[in-house]
Amino acid sequence: MxxxxxxxxxxxxxxxxxxxxxxxxxxxxxxxxxxxxxxxxxxxxxxxxxxxxxxxxxxxxxxxxxxxxxxxxxxxxxxxxxxxxxxxxxxxxxxxxxxxxxxxxxxxxxxxxxxxxxxxxxxxxxxxxxxxxxxxxxxxxxxxxxxxxxxxxxxxxxxxxxxxxxxxxxxxxxxxxxxxxxxxxxxxxxxxxxxxxxxLKFSKVAYIITDRYEEVAAAIMKETNRGATGLIAKGMYSGKYRNMLFCVVSKKEIVLLKEIVINTDPDAFVIVTDAREVHGEGFIEHRKQGV
Structure with a gap:
Protein backbone atom coordinates (compact mmCIF):
# COMPACT_ATOMS: atom_id res chain seq x y z
CA MET A 1 0.00 0.00 0.00
CA LEU A 200 -1.08 -2.55 -8.14
CA LYS A 201 1.84 -4.32 -6.51
CA PHE A 202 3.10 -6.27 -9.49
CA SER A 203 6.85 -6.08 -10.21
CA LYS A 204 9.49 -7.89 -12.27
CA VAL A 205 12.59 -9.76 -11.09
CA ALA A 206 15.63 -10.07 -13.37
CA TYR A 207 18.47 -12.56 -12.87
CA ILE A 208 21.45 -11.48 -14.99
CA ILE A 209 24.46 -13.73 -15.57
CA THR A 210 27.31 -11.78 -17.14
CA ASP A 211 31.10 -11.56 -17.04
CA ARG A 212 30.78 -7.77 -17.07
CA TYR A 213 28.63 -7.63 -13.97
CA GLU A 214 30.24 -4.48 -12.57
CA GLU A 215 29.56 -2.51 -15.76
CA VAL A 216 26.03 -3.87 -16.03
CA ALA A 217 25.26 -3.11 -12.37
CA ALA A 218 26.63 0.43 -12.69
CA ALA A 219 24.52 1.04 -15.81
CA ILE A 220 21.37 -0.31 -14.14
CA MET A 221 21.82 1.86 -11.05
CA LYS A 222 22.52 4.94 -13.17
CA GLU A 223 19.76 4.56 -15.77
CA THR A 224 16.94 3.11 -13.65
CA ASN A 225 17.83 4.42 -10.19
CA ARG A 226 17.32 0.87 -8.92
CA GLY A 227 19.72 -1.20 -6.89
CA ALA A 228 21.27 -4.50 -7.90
CA THR A 229 22.58 -7.35 -5.76
CA GLY A 230 25.50 -9.57 -6.73
CA LEU A 231 25.10 -13.27 -5.97
CA ILE A 232 27.82 -15.89 -6.31
CA ALA A 233 26.66 -18.67 -8.61
CA LYS A 234 28.41 -21.81 -9.85
CA GLY A 235 28.00 -23.14 -13.38
CA MET A 236 27.55 -26.89 -12.92
CA TYR A 237 28.71 -27.66 -16.48
CA SER A 238 31.87 -25.52 -16.40
CA GLY A 239 32.43 -25.78 -12.66
CA LYS A 240 33.29 -22.08 -12.56
CA TYR A 241 32.02 -19.50 -10.09
CA ARG A 242 30.47 -16.37 -11.54
CA ASN A 243 28.60 -13.32 -10.27
CA MET A 244 24.89 -13.19 -10.95
CA LEU A 245 23.01 -9.91 -10.61
CA PHE A 246 19.61 -9.85 -8.93
CA CYS A 247 17.42 -6.81 -9.66
CA VAL A 248 13.78 -5.91 -8.99
CA VAL A 249 12.06 -3.27 -11.13
CA SER A 250 8.56 -2.13 -12.00
CA LYS A 251 6.69 -3.47 -15.03
CA LYS A 252 7.45 -0.29 -16.98
CA GLU A 253 11.16 -0.47 -16.20
CA ILE A 254 11.77 -4.05 -17.29
CA VAL A 255 12.07 -3.08 -21.00
CA LEU A 256 14.69 -0.44 -20.16
CA LEU A 257 16.54 -2.91 -17.94
CA LYS A 258 16.84 -5.46 -20.75
CA GLU A 259 18.04 -2.81 -23.15
CA ILE A 260 20.72 -1.72 -20.65
CA VAL A 261 21.94 -5.29 -20.20
CA ILE A 262 22.03 -6.06 -23.94
CA ASN A 263 23.81 -2.80 -24.79
CA THR A 264 26.40 -3.37 -22.06
CA ASP A 265 26.95 -7.09 -22.62
CA PRO A 266 25.29 -8.73 -25.66
CA ASP A 267 26.37 -12.14 -24.35
CA ALA A 268 24.59 -11.76 -20.99
CA PHE A 269 22.07 -14.39 -19.93
CA VAL A 270 18.89 -12.80 -18.54
CA ILE A 271 15.98 -14.47 -16.78
CA VAL A 272 12.87 -12.38 -16.08
CA THR A 273 10.10 -13.52 -13.77
CA ASP A 274 7.15 -12.03 -11.86
CA ALA A 275 7.16 -10.74 -8.29
CA ARG A 276 3.74 -10.70 -6.65
CA GLU A 277 4.68 -8.17 -4.00
CA VAL A 278 7.81 -6.20 -3.20
CA HIS A 279 8.03 -4.40 0.13
CA GLY A 280 10.61 -1.71 0.70
CA GLU A 281 11.85 1.61 -0.59
CA GLY A 282 10.64 2.39 -4.10
CA PHE A 283 7.89 -0.24 -3.99
CA ILE A 284 5.36 -0.89 -1.21
CA GLU A 285 6.50 1.27 1.69
CA HIS A 286 5.13 0.62 5.15
CA ARG A 287 3.23 3.21 7.11
CA LYS A 288 1.56 3.26 10.49
CA GLN A 289 -1.81 1.59 10.50
CA GLY A 290 -4.79 3.92 10.73
CA VAL A 291 -8.15 3.20 12.27
Missing part, protein backbone atom coordinates in the same frame (compact mmCIF):
# COMPACT_ATOMS: atom_id res chain seq x y z
CA UNK A 2 1.42 3.38 -0.95
CA UNK A 3 2.88 5.24 1.98
CA UNK A 4 1.45 8.56 0.82
CA UNK A 5 -2.18 7.45 0.74
CA UNK A 6 -4.14 8.94 3.60
CA UNK A 7 -6.73 7.31 5.82
CA UNK A 8 -9.34 9.49 4.09
CA UNK A 9 -8.42 7.91 0.76
CA UNK A 10 -8.87 4.47 2.31
CA UNK A 11 -12.37 5.36 3.45
CA UNK A 12 -13.14 6.74 -0.01
CA UNK A 13 -12.06 3.36 -1.42
CA UNK A 14 -14.40 1.66 1.06
CA UNK A 15 -17.26 3.92 0.01
CA UNK A 16 -16.74 3.42 -3.73
CA UNK A 17 -16.04 -0.30 -3.38
CA UNK A 18 -19.15 -0.99 -1.32
CA UNK A 19 -21.15 1.06 -3.85
CA UNK A 20 -19.96 -1.11 -6.74
CA UNK A 21 -20.78 -4.26 -4.79
CA UNK A 22 -24.25 -2.96 -3.95
CA UNK A 23 -24.87 -2.04 -7.60
CA UNK A 24 -24.02 -5.57 -8.74
CA UNK A 25 -26.17 -7.13 -6.02
CA UNK A 26 -29.18 -4.84 -6.50
CA UNK A 27 -29.32 -4.66 -10.29
CA UNK A 28 -27.78 -7.96 -11.42
CA UNK A 29 -27.54 -10.69 -8.79
CA UNK A 30 -30.92 -10.24 -7.13
CA UNK A 31 -33.05 -9.84 -10.31
CA UNK A 32 -31.28 -12.83 -11.91
CA UNK A 33 -31.62 -14.96 -8.73
CA UNK A 34 -27.86 -15.48 -8.49
CA UNK A 35 -26.93 -16.39 -4.92
CA UNK A 36 -23.17 -15.95 -4.63
CA UNK A 37 -22.89 -16.54 -0.89
CA UNK A 38 -22.50 -14.09 1.97
CA UNK A 39 -25.22 -12.25 3.84
CA UNK A 40 -26.25 -10.56 0.61
CA UNK A 41 -26.92 -14.02 -0.80
CA UNK A 42 -29.08 -14.76 2.23
CA UNK A 43 -30.83 -11.43 1.65
CA UNK A 44 -31.64 -12.43 -1.94
CA UNK A 45 -33.15 -15.70 -0.67
CA UNK A 46 -35.17 -13.90 2.01
CA UNK A 47 -36.44 -11.34 -0.52
CA UNK A 48 -37.57 -14.11 -2.88
CA UNK A 49 -39.37 -16.09 -0.18
CA UNK A 50 -40.98 -13.05 1.47
CA UNK A 51 -42.10 -11.82 -1.96
CA UNK A 52 -44.73 -14.55 -1.93
CA UNK A 53 -46.62 -12.88 0.91
CA UNK A 54 -45.61 -9.23 0.65
CA UNK A 55 -45.13 -6.85 -2.26
CA UNK A 56 -41.51 -6.93 -3.59
CA UNK A 57 -40.34 -8.90 -0.55
CA UNK A 58 -38.09 -7.78 2.30
CA UNK A 59 -35.52 -5.27 0.95
CA UNK A 60 -31.93 -6.44 0.63
CA UNK A 61 -30.56 -3.59 2.74
CA UNK A 62 -32.87 -4.43 5.64
CA UNK A 63 -31.92 -8.12 5.76
CA UNK A 64 -28.21 -7.31 5.42
CA UNK A 65 -28.42 -4.81 8.29
CA UNK A 66 -30.42 -7.09 10.59
CA UNK A 67 -28.06 -10.03 10.04
CA UNK A 68 -24.98 -7.90 10.75
CA UNK A 69 -26.21 -6.25 13.96
CA UNK A 70 -25.76 -9.30 16.24
CA UNK A 71 -22.39 -10.01 14.61
CA UNK A 72 -21.14 -6.52 15.42
CA UNK A 73 -22.32 -6.82 19.00
CA UNK A 74 -20.54 -10.17 19.36
CA UNK A 75 -17.41 -8.80 17.63
CA UNK A 76 -17.23 -5.85 20.02
CA UNK A 77 -17.42 -8.18 23.02
CA UNK A 78 -14.90 -10.69 21.65
CA UNK A 79 -12.49 -8.59 19.62
CA UNK A 80 -13.00 -5.08 20.96
CA UNK A 81 -14.17 -1.85 19.35
CA UNK A 82 -10.98 -1.31 17.29
CA UNK A 83 -11.64 -4.56 15.44
CA UNK A 84 -14.65 -2.99 13.72
CA UNK A 85 -13.25 0.30 12.33
CA UNK A 86 -13.18 -0.01 8.55
CA UNK A 87 -15.35 -3.14 8.51
CA UNK A 88 -18.10 -1.31 10.37
CA UNK A 89 -17.93 1.59 7.94
CA UNK A 90 -17.92 -0.66 4.85
CA UNK A 91 -20.80 -2.78 6.17
CA UNK A 92 -22.91 0.27 6.92
CA UNK A 93 -22.02 1.78 3.54
CA UNK A 94 -23.10 -1.42 1.75
CA UNK A 95 -26.51 -1.36 3.44
CA UNK A 96 -26.95 2.35 2.66
CA UNK A 97 -26.00 1.79 -0.99
CA UNK A 98 -28.47 -1.12 -1.21
CA UNK A 99 -31.13 1.24 0.10
CA UNK A 100 -30.26 4.10 -2.28
CA UNK A 101 -29.67 2.19 -5.54
CA UNK A 102 -32.95 1.69 -7.44
CA UNK A 103 -34.13 -1.87 -7.98
CA UNK A 104 -33.85 -1.78 -11.78
CA UNK A 105 -33.01 -5.22 -13.24
CA UNK A 106 -30.18 -5.60 -15.75
CA UNK A 107 -29.35 -8.64 -17.92
CA UNK A 108 -32.03 -10.86 -16.37
CA UNK A 109 -32.52 -12.69 -19.67
CA UNK A 110 -28.86 -13.65 -20.08
CA UNK A 111 -27.39 -15.41 -17.05
CA UNK A 112 -23.99 -15.67 -18.72
CA UNK A 113 -23.70 -11.89 -18.99
CA UNK A 114 -25.20 -11.49 -15.53
CA UNK A 115 -22.65 -13.78 -13.93
CA UNK A 116 -19.69 -12.31 -15.86
CA UNK A 117 -20.48 -8.61 -15.52
CA UNK A 118 -21.96 -8.98 -12.06
CA UNK A 119 -18.79 -10.76 -10.97
CA UNK A 120 -16.57 -8.13 -12.62
CA UNK A 121 -18.36 -5.18 -10.99
CA UNK A 122 -18.60 -6.89 -7.60
CA UNK A 123 -14.98 -8.04 -7.83
CA UNK A 124 -13.81 -4.50 -8.56
CA UNK A 125 -15.72 -3.27 -5.53
CA UNK A 126 -14.36 -6.01 -3.31
CA UNK A 127 -10.85 -5.27 -4.54
CA UNK A 128 -11.15 -1.62 -3.50
CA UNK A 129 -12.52 -2.60 -0.10
CA UNK A 130 -9.69 -5.04 0.53
CA UNK A 131 -7.10 -2.51 -0.68
CA UNK A 132 -8.35 -0.24 2.08
CA UNK A 133 -7.92 -3.11 4.59
CA UNK A 134 -11.63 -3.55 5.20
CA UNK A 135 -14.44 -6.05 4.62
CA UNK A 136 -18.19 -5.71 4.30
CA UNK A 137 -18.94 -7.82 7.36
CA UNK A 138 -21.30 -10.70 6.73
CA UNK A 139 -19.80 -14.16 6.43
CA UNK A 140 -16.29 -12.65 6.64
CA UNK A 141 -16.93 -11.46 10.17
CA UNK A 142 -18.95 -14.56 11.06
CA UNK A 143 -16.00 -16.72 10.00
CA UNK A 144 -13.65 -14.69 12.22
CA UNK A 145 -15.95 -15.16 15.23
CA UNK A 146 -16.44 -18.89 14.59
CA UNK A 147 -12.70 -19.39 14.17
CA UNK A 148 -12.16 -17.67 17.53
CA UNK A 149 -13.76 -20.71 19.17
CA UNK A 150 -12.73 -23.32 16.60
CA UNK A 151 -9.06 -22.55 16.21
CA UNK A 152 -8.28 -25.85 14.49
CA UNK A 153 -9.98 -24.41 11.38
CA UNK A 154 -8.73 -21.45 9.36
CA UNK A 155 -10.90 -18.41 8.64
CA UNK A 156 -10.84 -19.29 4.93
CA UNK A 157 -12.11 -22.81 5.64
CA UNK A 158 -14.97 -21.52 7.80
CA UNK A 159 -15.92 -18.97 5.13
CA UNK A 160 -15.95 -21.63 2.43
CA UNK A 161 -18.35 -23.80 4.45
CA UNK A 162 -20.70 -20.89 5.25
CA UNK A 163 -20.75 -19.53 1.70
CA UNK A 164 -21.18 -23.02 0.25
CA UNK A 165 -24.23 -23.51 2.47
CA UNK A 166 -25.71 -20.23 1.21
CA UNK A 167 -25.07 -21.18 -2.43
CA UNK A 168 -26.67 -24.61 -1.86
CA UNK A 169 -29.70 -22.91 -0.34
CA UNK A 170 -29.90 -20.78 -3.46
CA UNK A 171 -29.66 -23.88 -5.63
CA UNK A 172 -32.55 -25.48 -3.71
CA UNK A 173 -34.71 -22.36 -4.15
CA UNK A 174 -33.77 -21.18 -7.68
CA UNK A 175 -32.49 -24.38 -9.28
CA UNK A 176 -29.11 -25.92 -10.02
CA UNK A 177 -28.67 -23.90 -13.23
CA UNK A 178 -28.74 -20.58 -11.39
CA UNK A 179 -26.40 -21.99 -8.77
CA UNK A 180 -23.86 -22.95 -11.43
CA UNK A 181 -24.00 -19.46 -12.92
CA UNK A 182 -23.53 -18.11 -9.40
CA UNK A 183 -20.36 -20.20 -9.12
CA UNK A 184 -19.11 -18.57 -12.34
CA UNK A 185 -19.78 -15.16 -10.79
CA UNK A 186 -17.85 -16.19 -7.64
CA UNK A 187 -14.85 -17.22 -9.76
CA UNK A 188 -14.95 -13.92 -11.66
CA UNK A 189 -15.16 -11.98 -8.40
CA UNK A 190 -12.10 -13.82 -7.10
CA UNK A 191 -10.06 -13.20 -10.25
CA UNK A 192 -10.95 -9.52 -10.52
CA UNK A 193 -10.32 -8.95 -6.82
CA UNK A 194 -6.91 -10.62 -7.02
CA UNK A 195 -6.08 -8.65 -10.16
CA UNK A 196 -6.84 -5.33 -8.50
CA UNK A 197 -4.91 -6.12 -5.32
CA UNK A 198 -1.91 -7.79 -6.95
CA UNK A 199 -1.90 -5.69 -10.11
Missing amino acids: PANRSVYADYLFLLIGSGLMAFAIQTIYSPADLVTGGFTGVAIIVKSISGKWMDSGIPLWLTNTILNIPLFIAAIRIKGVRFLGRTGFATLALSVWLYLIPDKPMMTDDLVLASLFGGAISGAGMGLVLLARGTTGGTDMLAVLVQHYMKHYTIAQVMQVIDAAVVLAGAFLFGISNALYAVIAIIVVSRITDGIIEG
Whole structure:
Protein backbone atom coordinates (compact mmCIF):
# COMPACT_ATOMS: atom_id res chain seq x y z
CA MET A 1 0.00 0.00 0.00
CA PRO A 2 1.42 3.38 -0.95
CA ALA A 3 2.88 5.24 1.98
CA ASN A 4 1.45 8.56 0.82
CA ARG A 5 -2.18 7.45 0.74
CA SER A 6 -4.14 8.94 3.60
CA VAL A 7 -6.73 7.31 5.82
CA TYR A 8 -9.34 9.49 4.09
CA ALA A 9 -8.42 7.91 0.76
CA ASP A 10 -8.87 4.47 2.31
CA TYR A 11 -12.37 5.36 3.45
CA LEU A 12 -13.14 6.74 -0.01
CA PHE A 13 -12.06 3.36 -1.42
CA LEU A 14 -14.40 1.66 1.06
CA LEU A 15 -17.26 3.92 0.01
CA ILE A 16 -16.74 3.42 -3.73
CA GLY A 17 -16.04 -0.30 -3.38
CA SER A 18 -19.15 -0.99 -1.32
CA GLY A 19 -21.15 1.06 -3.85
CA LEU A 20 -19.96 -1.11 -6.74
CA MET A 21 -20.78 -4.26 -4.79
CA ALA A 22 -24.25 -2.96 -3.95
CA PHE A 23 -24.87 -2.04 -7.60
CA ALA A 24 -24.02 -5.57 -8.74
CA ILE A 25 -26.17 -7.13 -6.02
CA GLN A 26 -29.18 -4.84 -6.50
CA THR A 27 -29.32 -4.66 -10.29
CA ILE A 28 -27.78 -7.96 -11.42
CA TYR A 29 -27.54 -10.69 -8.79
CA SER A 30 -30.92 -10.24 -7.13
CA PRO A 31 -33.05 -9.84 -10.31
CA ALA A 32 -31.28 -12.83 -11.91
CA ASP A 33 -31.62 -14.96 -8.73
CA LEU A 34 -27.86 -15.48 -8.49
CA VAL A 35 -26.93 -16.39 -4.92
CA THR A 36 -23.17 -15.95 -4.63
CA GLY A 37 -22.89 -16.54 -0.89
CA GLY A 38 -22.50 -14.09 1.97
CA PHE A 39 -25.22 -12.25 3.84
CA THR A 40 -26.25 -10.56 0.61
CA GLY A 41 -26.92 -14.02 -0.80
CA VAL A 42 -29.08 -14.76 2.23
CA ALA A 43 -30.83 -11.43 1.65
CA ILE A 44 -31.64 -12.43 -1.94
CA ILE A 45 -33.15 -15.70 -0.67
CA VAL A 46 -35.17 -13.90 2.01
CA LYS A 47 -36.44 -11.34 -0.52
CA SER A 48 -37.57 -14.11 -2.88
CA ILE A 49 -39.37 -16.09 -0.18
CA SER A 50 -40.98 -13.05 1.47
CA GLY A 51 -42.10 -11.82 -1.96
CA LYS A 52 -44.73 -14.55 -1.93
CA TRP A 53 -46.62 -12.88 0.91
CA MET A 54 -45.61 -9.23 0.65
CA ASP A 55 -45.13 -6.85 -2.26
CA SER A 56 -41.51 -6.93 -3.59
CA GLY A 57 -40.34 -8.90 -0.55
CA ILE A 58 -38.09 -7.78 2.30
CA PRO A 59 -35.52 -5.27 0.95
CA LEU A 60 -31.93 -6.44 0.63
CA TRP A 61 -30.56 -3.59 2.74
CA LEU A 62 -32.87 -4.43 5.64
CA THR A 63 -31.92 -8.12 5.76
CA ASN A 64 -28.21 -7.31 5.42
CA THR A 65 -28.42 -4.81 8.29
CA ILE A 66 -30.42 -7.09 10.59
CA LEU A 67 -28.06 -10.03 10.04
CA ASN A 68 -24.98 -7.90 10.75
CA ILE A 69 -26.21 -6.25 13.96
CA PRO A 70 -25.76 -9.30 16.24
CA LEU A 71 -22.39 -10.01 14.61
CA PHE A 72 -21.14 -6.52 15.42
CA ILE A 73 -22.32 -6.82 19.00
CA ALA A 74 -20.54 -10.17 19.36
CA ALA A 75 -17.41 -8.80 17.63
CA ILE A 76 -17.23 -5.85 20.02
CA ARG A 77 -17.42 -8.18 23.02
CA ILE A 78 -14.90 -10.69 21.65
CA LYS A 79 -12.49 -8.59 19.62
CA GLY A 80 -13.00 -5.08 20.96
CA VAL A 81 -14.17 -1.85 19.35
CA ARG A 82 -10.98 -1.31 17.29
CA PHE A 83 -11.64 -4.56 15.44
CA LEU A 84 -14.65 -2.99 13.72
CA GLY A 85 -13.25 0.30 12.33
CA ARG A 86 -13.18 -0.01 8.55
CA THR A 87 -15.35 -3.14 8.51
CA GLY A 88 -18.10 -1.31 10.37
CA PHE A 89 -17.93 1.59 7.94
CA ALA A 90 -17.92 -0.66 4.85
CA THR A 91 -20.80 -2.78 6.17
CA LEU A 92 -22.91 0.27 6.92
CA ALA A 93 -22.02 1.78 3.54
CA LEU A 94 -23.10 -1.42 1.75
CA SER A 95 -26.51 -1.36 3.44
CA VAL A 96 -26.95 2.35 2.66
CA TRP A 97 -26.00 1.79 -0.99
CA LEU A 98 -28.47 -1.12 -1.21
CA TYR A 99 -31.13 1.24 0.10
CA LEU A 100 -30.26 4.10 -2.28
CA ILE A 101 -29.67 2.19 -5.54
CA PRO A 102 -32.95 1.69 -7.44
CA ASP A 103 -34.13 -1.87 -7.98
CA LYS A 104 -33.85 -1.78 -11.78
CA PRO A 105 -33.01 -5.22 -13.24
CA MET A 106 -30.18 -5.60 -15.75
CA MET A 107 -29.35 -8.64 -17.92
CA THR A 108 -32.03 -10.86 -16.37
CA ASP A 109 -32.52 -12.69 -19.67
CA ASP A 110 -28.86 -13.65 -20.08
CA LEU A 111 -27.39 -15.41 -17.05
CA VAL A 112 -23.99 -15.67 -18.72
CA LEU A 113 -23.70 -11.89 -18.99
CA ALA A 114 -25.20 -11.49 -15.53
CA SER A 115 -22.65 -13.78 -13.93
CA LEU A 116 -19.69 -12.31 -15.86
CA PHE A 117 -20.48 -8.61 -15.52
CA GLY A 118 -21.96 -8.98 -12.06
CA GLY A 119 -18.79 -10.76 -10.97
CA ALA A 120 -16.57 -8.13 -12.62
CA ILE A 121 -18.36 -5.18 -10.99
CA SER A 122 -18.60 -6.89 -7.60
CA GLY A 123 -14.98 -8.04 -7.83
CA ALA A 124 -13.81 -4.50 -8.56
CA GLY A 125 -15.72 -3.27 -5.53
CA MET A 126 -14.36 -6.01 -3.31
CA GLY A 127 -10.85 -5.27 -4.54
CA LEU A 128 -11.15 -1.62 -3.50
CA VAL A 129 -12.52 -2.60 -0.10
CA LEU A 130 -9.69 -5.04 0.53
CA LEU A 131 -7.10 -2.51 -0.68
CA ALA A 132 -8.35 -0.24 2.08
CA ARG A 133 -7.92 -3.11 4.59
CA GLY A 134 -11.63 -3.55 5.20
CA THR A 135 -14.44 -6.05 4.62
CA THR A 136 -18.19 -5.71 4.30
CA GLY A 137 -18.94 -7.82 7.36
CA GLY A 138 -21.30 -10.70 6.73
CA THR A 139 -19.80 -14.16 6.43
CA ASP A 140 -16.29 -12.65 6.64
CA MET A 141 -16.93 -11.46 10.17
CA LEU A 142 -18.95 -14.56 11.06
CA ALA A 143 -16.00 -16.72 10.00
CA VAL A 144 -13.65 -14.69 12.22
CA LEU A 145 -15.95 -15.16 15.23
CA VAL A 146 -16.44 -18.89 14.59
CA GLN A 147 -12.70 -19.39 14.17
CA HIS A 148 -12.16 -17.67 17.53
CA TYR A 149 -13.76 -20.71 19.17
CA MET A 150 -12.73 -23.32 16.60
CA LYS A 151 -9.06 -22.55 16.21
CA HIS A 152 -8.28 -25.85 14.49
CA TYR A 153 -9.98 -24.41 11.38
CA THR A 154 -8.73 -21.45 9.36
CA ILE A 155 -10.90 -18.41 8.64
CA ALA A 156 -10.84 -19.29 4.93
CA GLN A 157 -12.11 -22.81 5.64
CA VAL A 158 -14.97 -21.52 7.80
CA MET A 159 -15.92 -18.97 5.13
CA GLN A 160 -15.95 -21.63 2.43
CA VAL A 161 -18.35 -23.80 4.45
CA ILE A 162 -20.70 -20.89 5.25
CA ASP A 163 -20.75 -19.53 1.70
CA ALA A 164 -21.18 -23.02 0.25
CA ALA A 165 -24.23 -23.51 2.47
CA VAL A 166 -25.71 -20.23 1.21
CA VAL A 167 -25.07 -21.18 -2.43
CA LEU A 168 -26.67 -24.61 -1.86
CA ALA A 169 -29.70 -22.91 -0.34
CA GLY A 170 -29.90 -20.78 -3.46
CA ALA A 171 -29.66 -23.88 -5.63
CA PHE A 172 -32.55 -25.48 -3.71
CA LEU A 173 -34.71 -22.36 -4.15
CA PHE A 174 -33.77 -21.18 -7.68
CA GLY A 175 -32.49 -24.38 -9.28
CA ILE A 176 -29.11 -25.92 -10.02
CA SER A 177 -28.67 -23.90 -13.23
CA ASN A 178 -28.74 -20.58 -11.39
CA ALA A 179 -26.40 -21.99 -8.77
CA LEU A 180 -23.86 -22.95 -11.43
CA TYR A 181 -24.00 -19.46 -12.92
CA ALA A 182 -23.53 -18.11 -9.40
CA VAL A 183 -20.36 -20.20 -9.12
CA ILE A 184 -19.11 -18.57 -12.34
CA ALA A 185 -19.78 -15.16 -10.79
CA ILE A 186 -17.85 -16.19 -7.64
CA ILE A 187 -14.85 -17.22 -9.76
CA VAL A 188 -14.95 -13.92 -11.66
CA VAL A 189 -15.16 -11.98 -8.40
CA SER A 190 -12.10 -13.82 -7.10
CA ARG A 191 -10.06 -13.20 -10.25
CA ILE A 192 -10.95 -9.52 -10.52
CA THR A 193 -10.32 -8.95 -6.82
CA ASP A 194 -6.91 -10.62 -7.02
CA GLY A 195 -6.08 -8.65 -10.16
CA ILE A 196 -6.84 -5.33 -8.50
CA ILE A 197 -4.91 -6.12 -5.32
CA GLU A 198 -1.91 -7.79 -6.95
CA GLY A 199 -1.90 -5.69 -10.11
CA LEU A 200 -1.08 -2.55 -8.14
CA LYS A 201 1.84 -4.32 -6.51
CA PHE A 202 3.10 -6.27 -9.49
CA SER A 203 6.85 -6.08 -10.21
CA LYS A 204 9.49 -7.89 -12.27
CA VAL A 205 12.59 -9.76 -11.09
CA ALA A 206 15.63 -10.07 -13.37
CA TYR A 207 18.47 -12.56 -12.87
CA ILE A 208 21.45 -11.48 -14.99
CA ILE A 209 24.46 -13.73 -15.57
CA THR A 210 27.31 -11.78 -17.14
CA ASP A 211 31.10 -11.56 -17.04
CA ARG A 212 30.78 -7.77 -17.07
CA TYR A 213 28.63 -7.63 -13.97
CA GLU A 214 30.24 -4.48 -12.57
CA GLU A 215 29.56 -2.51 -15.76
CA VAL A 216 26.03 -3.87 -16.03
CA ALA A 217 25.26 -3.11 -12.37
CA ALA A 218 26.63 0.43 -12.69
CA ALA A 219 24.52 1.04 -15.81
CA ILE A 220 21.37 -0.31 -14.14
CA MET A 221 21.82 1.86 -11.05
CA LYS A 222 22.52 4.94 -13.17
CA GLU A 223 19.76 4.56 -15.77
CA THR A 224 16.94 3.11 -13.65
CA ASN A 225 17.83 4.42 -10.19
CA ARG A 226 17.32 0.87 -8.92
CA GLY A 227 19.72 -1.20 -6.89
CA ALA A 228 21.27 -4.50 -7.90
CA THR A 229 22.58 -7.35 -5.76
CA GLY A 230 25.50 -9.57 -6.73
CA LEU A 231 25.10 -13.27 -5.97
CA ILE A 232 27.82 -15.89 -6.31
CA ALA A 233 26.66 -18.67 -8.61
CA LYS A 234 28.41 -21.81 -9.85
CA GLY A 235 28.00 -23.14 -13.38
CA MET A 236 27.55 -26.89 -12.92
CA TYR A 237 28.71 -27.66 -16.48
CA SER A 238 31.87 -25.52 -16.40
CA GLY A 239 32.43 -25.78 -12.66
CA LYS A 240 33.29 -22.08 -12.56
CA TYR A 241 32.02 -19.50 -10.09
CA ARG A 242 30.47 -16.37 -11.54
CA ASN A 243 28.60 -13.32 -10.27
CA MET A 244 24.89 -13.19 -10.95
CA LEU A 245 23.01 -9.91 -10.61
CA PHE A 246 19.61 -9.85 -8.93
CA CYS A 247 17.42 -6.81 -9.66
CA VAL A 248 13.78 -5.91 -8.99
CA VAL A 249 12.06 -3.27 -11.13
CA SER A 250 8.56 -2.13 -12.00
CA LYS A 251 6.69 -3.47 -15.03
CA LYS A 252 7.45 -0.29 -16.98
CA GLU A 253 11.16 -0.47 -16.20
CA ILE A 254 11.77 -4.05 -17.29
CA VAL A 255 12.07 -3.08 -21.00
CA LEU A 256 14.69 -0.44 -20.16
CA LEU A 257 16.54 -2.91 -17.94
CA LYS A 258 16.84 -5.46 -20.75
CA GLU A 259 18.04 -2.81 -23.15
CA ILE A 260 20.72 -1.72 -20.65
CA VAL A 261 21.94 -5.29 -20.20
CA ILE A 262 22.03 -6.06 -23.94
CA ASN A 263 23.81 -2.80 -24.79
CA THR A 264 26.40 -3.37 -22.06
CA ASP A 265 26.95 -7.09 -22.62
CA PRO A 266 25.29 -8.73 -25.66
CA ASP A 267 26.37 -12.14 -24.35
CA ALA A 268 24.59 -11.76 -20.99
CA PHE A 269 22.07 -14.39 -19.93
CA VAL A 270 18.89 -12.80 -18.54
CA ILE A 271 15.98 -14.47 -16.78
CA VAL A 272 12.87 -12.38 -16.08
CA THR A 273 10.10 -13.52 -13.77
CA ASP A 274 7.15 -12.03 -11.86
CA ALA A 275 7.16 -10.74 -8.29
CA ARG A 276 3.74 -10.70 -6.65
CA GLU A 277 4.68 -8.17 -4.00
CA VAL A 278 7.81 -6.20 -3.20
CA HIS A 279 8.03 -4.40 0.13
CA GLY A 280 10.61 -1.71 0.70
CA GLU A 281 11.85 1.61 -0.59
CA GLY A 282 10.64 2.39 -4.10
CA PHE A 283 7.89 -0.24 -3.99
CA ILE A 284 5.36 -0.89 -1.21
CA GLU A 285 6.50 1.27 1.69
CA HIS A 286 5.13 0.62 5.15
CA ARG A 287 3.23 3.21 7.11
CA LYS A 288 1.56 3.26 10.49
CA GLN A 289 -1.81 1.59 10.50
CA GLY A 290 -4.79 3.92 10.73
CA VAL A 291 -8.15 3.20 12.27
